[in-house]
Amino acid sequence: MRYNHILSKSTDTITLISINRPNKLNALNIETIEELHHALKKANNDKKTKVIIITGSGEKAFVAGADISEFADFDEDEGKNLAANGQELLFDFIENLPTPVIAAINGFALGGGLELAMACHFRVASDNAKMGLPEVSLGVIPGYGGTQRLPQLIGKGRAMELILTAGMIDANQALSYGLVNHVTTQDELLPFCEKIASKITRNSPVAISAAIKAINANFEDGIDGFEVEIEEFGNCFGTEDFAEGTSAFLEKRKADFSGE
Incomplete structure (x- = not known):
């Protein structure tokens, strides 16, 4: 499959998948979700790949949200199908993937971007990262698992505040909440994730x-x-x-x- 919106590179035992829509701050659209599913499935089926790392291209954003222009005119049924299909194809798929998936959050992780990061098995953020679920400011709620995974990770009260205020937190606050495991500089982010991945690859x-x-x-x-x-x-x-x-x-x- 030829990818239009992602880059996938395998070296030794690690596959690095980058969302590559820098002009859209790596926003997720349906095609990108499908491409991610395909790349993740391919990496999971590759016996050489022991760990998958997901990140965003550029220095500004991991994924700055979903591509709003794609669903702004949807009706109720189309909205439900968008959420259901996205959860099945990508977010639940990642969570239940038998190959460990690390989110390397290299900037804004908002809306669907934070939901993507939360679906990964754990998260590492660069010190310029900002995270939040701003959907209620658009008259909608998180639809890719955000209302479920965020409380699991940081607790009900903090999740309620973050979702209902449509606010953002920085990397250090995310670390204190337990939303991310580590914070690094942007230059150190991928090498740090690769170091953790190498530890994982030593095991069964x-x-x-x-x-x-x-x-x-x-x-x-x-x-x-x-x-x-x-x-x-x-x-x-x-x-x-x-x-x-x-x-x-x-x-x-x-x-x-x-x-x-």
């Missing part, structure tokens, strides 16, 4: 996938996360990675995981 891909599934289960209605943990824990015992990891530990050597 099978176990990492199982851990993501078990952690996510805690936030799913009607699902007992403890039961999922027990099931995934047991499943690990039947993998080649478990045999290799335990053997390497007992033999005092570095494990060479196959991902099987």
